[in-house]
Amino acid sequence: MKLKGAEILINCLAEQGVDTVFGYPGGAVLDIYDALYRDGRIDHVLTAHEQGAAHAADGYARVTGKTGVCFATSGPGATNLVTGIATAYMDSVPLVAVTGNVGINFLGRDSFQEIDICGITIPITKHNFIVKNVEELADTVRKAFYIAGSGRKGPVLIDILKNVQVAECEYEPKTPVPYTPAPVPAEKLKDIAAAIDACKKPLIIAGGGVIASDSAGLLSEFAKKLDSPVVYTLMGKGCIAESDPLCLGMIGMHGTIAAAKALLAADTLIVFGSRFSDRVALDRDRFAEGKTVIQIDIDNAELDKNVKTDLRLMADIKETLKSLIPLVAEGQRKDWLVKVEGFKKENAAKKDDSTRAYSIIKAASELAPEGSVLVTDVGQHQMWAAQHYETNEPRKFCSSGGLGTMGYGVGAAIGAYFGSKKLPVLVTGDGCIGMNMNEIMTAVSRNVPMVILLMDNRVLGMVRQWQKIFYEKRFSATVLNRKVDYVKLAESMGGVGMCLAEEDDPREVIKKAFSEAQAKKLPVLVDCKIPPDDNVLPMIKPGHTYDRQLEKMEDN
Amino acid sequence: MSEERKYTIGALVSNKSGVLTRISGLFARRGYNIESLCVCETEDPEISRMTIILKGDEYVLYQMIKQMDKLDDVKKIGCANELDCVYRELLLVKVKAQPKDRSQIIEINEIYKAKTVDLSPDTMILELTGDPEKLDAFLKVISPYGILEMQRTGVTVLARGGHTLKDRDCYSDHIF
Numbered sequence: 001m002k003l004k005g006a007e008i009l010i011n012c013l014a015e016q017g018v019d020t021v022f023g024y025p026g027g028a029v030l031d032i033y034d035a036l037y038r039d040g041r042i043d044h045v046l047t048a049h050e051q052g053a054a055h056a057a058d059g060y061a062r063v064t065g066k067t068g069v070c071f072a073t074s075g076p077g078a079t080n081l082v083t084g085i086a087t088a089y090m091d092s093v094p095l096v097a098v099t100g101n102v103g104i105n106f107l108g109r110d111s112f113q114e115i116d117i118c119g120i121t122i123p124i125t126k127h128n129f130i131v132k133n134v135e136e137l138a139d140t141v142r143k144a145f146y147i148a149g150s151g152r153k154g155p156v157l158i159d160i161l162k163n164v165q166v167a168e169c170e171y172e173p174k175t176p177v178p179y180t181p182a183p184v185p186a187e188k189l190k191d192i193a194a195a196i197d198a199c200k201k202p203l204i205i206a207g208g209g210v211i212a213s214d215s216a217g218l219l220s221e222f223a224k225k226l227d228s229p230v231v232y233t234l235m236g237k238g239c240i241a242e243s244d245p246l247c248l249g250m251i252g253m254h255g256t257i258a259a260a261k262a263l264l265a266a267d268t269l270i271v272f273g274s275r276f277s278d279r280v281a282l283d284r285d286r287f288a289e290g291k292t293v294i295q296i297d298i299d300n301a302e303l304d305k306n307v308k309t310d311l312r313l314m315a316d317i318k319e320t321l322k323s324l325i326p327l328v329a330e331g332q333r334k335d336w337l338v339k340v341e342g343f344k345k346e347n348a349a350k351k352d353d354s355t356r357a358y359s360i361i362k363a364a365s366e367l368a369p370e371g372s373v374l375v376t377d378v379g380q381h382q383m384w385a386a387q388h389y390e391t392n393e394p395r396k397f398c399s400s401g402g403l404g405t406m407g408y409g410v411g412a413a414i415g416a417y418f419g420s421k422k423l424p425v426l427v428t429g430d431g432c433i434g435m436n437m438n439e440i441m442t443a444v445s446r447n448v449p450m451v452i453l454l455m456d457n458r459v460l461g462m463v464r465q466w467q468k469i470f471y472e473k474r475f476s477a478t479v480l481n482r483k484v485d486y487v488k489l490a491e492s493m494g495g496v497g498m499c500l501a502e503e504d505d506p507r508e509v510i511k512k513a514f515s516e517a518q519a520k521k522l523p524v525l526v527d528c529k530i531p532p533d534d535n536v537l538p539m540i541k542p543g544h545t546y547d548r549q550l551e552k553m554e555d556n
Numbered sequence: 557m558s559e560e561r562k563y564t565i566g567a568l569v570s571n572k573s574g575v576l577t578r579i580s581g582l583f584a585r586r587g588y589n590i591e592s593l594c595v596c597e598t599e600d601p602e603i604s605r606m607t608i609i610l611k612g613d614e615y616v617l618y619q620m621i622k623q624m625d626k627l628d629d630v631k632k633i634g635c636a637n638e639l640d641c642v643y644r645e646l647l648l649v650k651v652k653a654q655p656k657d658r659s660q661i662i663e664i665n666e667i668y669k670a671k672t673v674d675l676s677p678d679t680m681i682l683e684l685t686g687d688p689e690k691l692d693a694f695l696k697v698i699s700p701y702g703i704l705e706m707q708r709t710g711v712t713v714l715a716r717g718g719h720t721l722k723d724r725d726c727y728s729d730h731i732f
Contacts, residue, residue: 122581127628301622
């Protein structure tokens with residue numbers, strides 16, 4: 001049948017199983033919005049800002065595993081997506097961003113709201129397309145989804161010229177081509193199994209790839225068979241239950257003491273879907289000194305990029321684990337596990353539970369309704385949430401890891417809600433909320449139940465912490481001196497505001513926040529007053545090794 | 557870390573606008589040190605062939621190949637085995653040539669098998685094809701006369717024998 005370009009786009013999205021799109025209309029996407037309206041199959045969430053739409057699509061993708069979709073108009077609409085696309089790129093989140101652009105007759109003439117968004121997004125997308133001909137549109141959209149959701153996932157942008165949106169051409173529906181990972185090379189797998197069988201003190205490092213490949217269950221099974229403890233990176237949070245006896249928590253700059261001790265003591269690192277970022281391998285040359293490193297990643301370019309490996313395998317983690325589990329021998333590593341148990345005990349004894357944020361996040365973690373998703377912004381609160389909020393399932397944690405995007409939270413939480421239909425718990429700070437509070441309006445408009453725990457310390461806490469450690473307490477530009485009443489702010493936007501004073505029992509207020517959010521189907525913002533000088537500990541300084549973990553600020 | 561040296565990388569890429577931007581942007585972004593880049597359409601009009609001379613160590617070589625391989629527009633990529641390849645580059649050089657110097661320059665041309673392709677009262681344009689080292693040597697000899705301007709095409713490479721880049725299935729085997 002003959003359809004207009006805009007209609008073809010909507011039909012192709014429907015082909016791909018898209019049920020929700022986050023976006024913001026404008027001159028160059030009017031036809032797309034008209035087609036969306038007339039089609040009626042896809043729910044559109046109108047955000048306050050295009051950046052919020054991109055983060056929402058990202059949050060949606062992280063909780064569902066499906067590809068998130070966002071729309072924006074040309075020019076400023078498109079450039080506003082950039083931070084959101086970069087966030088998704090750094091964390092390998094599948095995303096398709098659709099932008100409109102001026103018609104072909106106006107292209108390249110600095111027309112109103114014209115921008116070369118393809119040029120701008122080359123470094124932050126897996127691939128991008130500018131569609132100048134309606135005949136190419138359908139297959140371009142299909143290819144965009146395939147690229148976004150295959151291999152190492154990531155964002156793809158499609159820039160559709162205005163004339164393409166109105167031009168007509170023949171449209172034939174097609175079923176999406178499923179992505180099948182390449183078979184795992186058997187020879188390499190044998191070598192890996194042999195190295196694993198030969199080791200006495202293995203440690204599994206699980207990254208975001210474990211979640212992206214849906215292999216959390218297999219990972220636990222593998223760890224159990226090997227008698228190997230597991231540490232996860234920030235991106236891997238949720239790939240193993242915190243309650244699992246083999247789980248030692250997060251590894252990295254603000255990782256657990258148990259994870260650091262186990263890393264130092266291990267003889268072999270088995271690394272799944274982790275790229276050894278500088279927040280994990282703080283000293284990349286000495287991170288794995290004297291250890292056998294086995295790295296498995298779907299992205300060949302990640303193998304040997306930051307940390308030199310002994311054995312490496314480019315493969316899908318799920319397929320690898322499926323084949324590897326029967327190949328490895330049942331672990332007889334009781335001595336190692338006894339030692340690891342000691343690390344866990346030490347960790348429990350030294351855990352920094354003195355901060356106010358700890359008691360708030362702990363309470364939220366215990367009181368949150370079944371299935372809720374933890375979303376964070378970026379900063380001290382992000383690390384406290386990662387440390388203290390229990391995430392026992394994959395796809396229940398959304399946080400900007402690689403890019404560290406302040407302002408990610410509210411948008412991502414909205415997306416997480418539409419993806420999971422479960423209440424998101426957003427842990428944010430008074431720095432971050434200043435960047436994205438506008439999306440509270442979106443949450444109200446769309447009746448998104450959400451609890452926002454605003455860690456209100458009146459400072460930019462993480463930067464301030466670094467100023468304390470590295471800049472002799474010269475607090476340059478980190479004291480906010482804002483006079484905002486966050487309770488009224490939430491209420492003025494139509495949400496619910498609550499205050500949690502430092503002396504109040506967090507459990508009572510948080511319990512109320514959850515019940516109100518669910519009953520009223522509205523975002524509830526809890527202004528949690530916390531002291532300005534609580535710190536995130538433990539901490540390993542950039543470039544330091546894991547034997548130099550800072551447990552107390554006084555040790556600095 | 558292994559030693560720094562020059563590597564020759566061949567790639568078959570989509571012959572579309574924007575592809576060069578994607579690839580050169582990748583080099584700039586990741587800080588790869590490119591000495592020469594040569595791109596042109598191949599026997600298949602949809603495919604261009606790219607020859608890149610990279611200066612770096614083995615780590616940089618592998619990273620560059622792997623990062624390039626991830627681009628949708630890069631169809632095949634491989635590092636050339638210098639011992640089993642034909643390297644050619646073309647040079648055009650405009651030199652000062654006063655009538656008294658002409659015969660000397662022509663003598664040099666003969667030794668290097670260069671051609672005189674333009675002659676004016678006091679300049680000459682010389683053309684030379686060969687491997688990059690030959691071009692370097694020629695330039696060294698010709699430069700005392702005064703080089704007014706010059707252009708080199710960048711290195712082009714093909715493997716000897718039956719090997720072709722398009723038939724390779726994996727870049728980890730070192731030869732194309």
